[in-house]
Amino acid sequence: MSRETPTRGRRPKRGRTRQALMDAALDLVAKKAPFSSLSLREVTKRAGVVPTAFYRHFSDMSALGLTLLDESFRTLRQMMREVRQQELPNERMIRGSMETFFTYVRNNRTHFLFVSKELYGGSATMRQAIRREIRLFVSELAMDMARFPFLVRVNAEDLQMMASLVVNSVVALTQEMLELDEDDDAGQHEMLIMAEKQVRLIYFGVAQWRSDTPPRT
Amino acid sequence: MSRETPTRGRRPKRGRTRQALMDAALDLVAKKAPFSSLSLREVTKRAGVVPTAFYRHFSDMSALGLTLLDESFRTLRQMMREVRQQELPNERMIRGSMETFFTYVRNNRTHFLFVSKELYGGSATMRQAIRREIRLFVSELAMDMARFPFLVRVNAEDLQMMASLVVNSVVALTQEMLELDEDDDAGQHEMLIMAEKQVRLIYFGVAQWRSDTPPRT
DNA sequence: AGTATAAGTGTACATGTGTTGACATTGGTG
DNA sequence: CACCAATGTCAACACATGTACACTTATACT
Incomplete structure (x- = not known):
């Protein structure tokens, strides 16, 4: 031989x-x-x-998956930190955050596609890992929101609830956007507009909220 | 034996x-x-x-999948129609809708698990089919919302935006709930409470909305 | 009743799969 | 340079997969 x-x-x-x-x-x-x-x-x-x-x-395909997940989130966390730091006030903040986030999604399409499909379709450990990351973002956003003057009377639980509403909405929109063709610029822009509106709408509701709101209007 | x-x-x-x-x-x-x-x-x-x-x-595994999808949505649509018809006013409406919806989810766990995993993880045709159903729900909800007196000045596009925000949030919460153990009653109830709060929060925002809202608070 | 058809079984095969073990080639280190 | 650990290749295996074919059996209908 x-x-x-x-x-x-x-x-x-x-x-x-x-x-x-x-x-x-x-x-x-x-x-x-x-x-x-x-x-x-x-x-x-x-x-x-x-x-x-x-x-x-x-060692394994699942090991590859975990590594991929890690790679996907490492840069994402990095970007999120930057977004959180640029302290634009009010309206500018929502718009700015959404813009940088969605451009980042476009530039890392495959990673997001991967994470998106694994969020609900992946193995148990995979789903758990992703969910943990998302919960982290929610907590951080809740902390940021706690500094809003009109939210001082809102308890921690409700803050978490609001933050998760925002995050869930953005995630959903992101997944919808990934469904679009890669170079459908018009569609992508439409998604951005929609995301901004939805978040703004939520903030309108947030401004109205009292944690002890009784179960009637 | x-x-x-x-x-x-x-x-x-x-x-x-x-x-x-x-x-x-x-x-x-x-x-x-x-x-x-x-x-x-x-x-x-x-x-x-x-x-x-x-x-x-x-003829095929994918044929089975399509049939499963059909079966999953047929009864769901049925239920949705009933929810839409029971015309409770105001606060009662949100709570009532959420309750019947989430009990339905519990009673049809496997179907929802299936749909949830296919929404992003499935084949292209599968995803498309599910997305079509969801869009249907959004449109119906938008129609219902159009009848609210304080929404007469909101244009169709924004109505769609609001409805999709509600639906997306409920979908996300549903998926989160499916992640829970089947007999974690406390957790499930917590999800219900959260869903109701989130939808109520959105409606607060909706009540505040003007379609021509300029880009400032 | 009798029989046509739908539904289920068994065998078989080509193809794709994960994984092992022994070997070949690289690149960086002494 | 020589060496060795890391990296890549080849051949082979035992097994799972989708599907074709010929068959048996149950059910429905006249």
């Missing part, structure tokens, strides 16, 4: 295959089935690598 | 296997992976039928 292999196509660079595998998975998720119905061989083929090479980087 | 089935185990009744297949798929989705990562053989095994028997009822 000692046959001389005439230099098959090789991939020299250091940790490039690992990234290739992640990108391949992301690509496949973006234009095909959800991650859970993705086979190891499919991913390696897409990455231009032999199946067994997979194990050099991930 | 030999039950009262002397010859080969058979299923006599007319169209029972068809339903058994649907139930099996629903069960598997409820306690395992999403529908897309479900194999034909798995479903038939669960239904207690030989794999090839599948083709007597469905």
Whole structure:
């Protein structure tokens, strides 16, 4: 069997295959089935690598998934922090936040597609992980809202409720936007407008709220 | 171990296997992976039928999926119609609607689990079908809202926006509730309370809205 | 009754899957 | 340079998958 292999196509660079595998998975998720119905061989083929090479980087497909999730959220958290820091007042704030957020979504389409499909369709651990991140955003937003002067009389529970309303709405709109064609600029812009209006509407309601509101108008 | 089935185990009744297949798929989705990562053989095994028997009822797994979707929404639409008709005024209306809706969700857990996972994780046609149904609910709600006296000055587009905000929020809460353990009564009730509060909050905002609201508070 | 048809069974096969083990090639370190 | 650990390849396996075919049985209808 000692046959001389005439230099098959090789991939020299250091940790490039690992990234290739992640990108391949992301690509496949973006234009095909959800991650859970993705086979190891499919991913390696897409990455231009032999199946067994997979194990050099991930023990398992689910390990790949977790890594992908981590990668998706690391930069997202970064961006969120920046959004929270730029302290624009009032109206400008909502509009500004929505704009930067949605541009970020557009620039990281595959990641969001991945997360979006895993939120409800993924494995239990996957869903749990995503949900944890979202709950984090909700808490942070609640903290920000607590500083609004007209919300001093609102208790913590209701603050959480309001924040989760905002976050859930933005998430839903994001998922709807991902359903649009990648270069449907008009549609995407429409989503942005809608998101801004919805959040503004919620803030109108928030301004009206009293935590001890009795069950009648 | 030999039950009262002397010859080969058979299923006599007319169209029972068809339903058994649907139930099996629903069960598997409820306690395992999403529908897309479900194999034909798995479903038939669960239904207690030989794999090839599948083709007597469905041409394909995706055909099964579409049928399941239809079954899920048919009764849902029915219920929605009833909710819309019971004309309770004001505060009572929100609470009442939420209660009947969420009890319905509890009583049809597997169906909702299925739809929830398919909304973003399913095939393109599947997602599209679900989205169409949701849009229908939004339109109907918008029509209902148009009759509110304090909304006469709101244009159609904004009405749609408001309705979709309500629906999206309820959908999100529903999905969150499905994540809870089946017999976590406390958690489920908490979700109901939250849903009612969120919708009420939105209505506060709605009451404040003017379609020509300039970009300032 | 008798029989046509719908429904279910068993066998079989080609294809895709995850994973193992032994080997080949790289790139960075001494 | 020589070496070695990391990385990639090949061949092979045991098993699951979808589906075709020929068959048996139950049900419905005359």
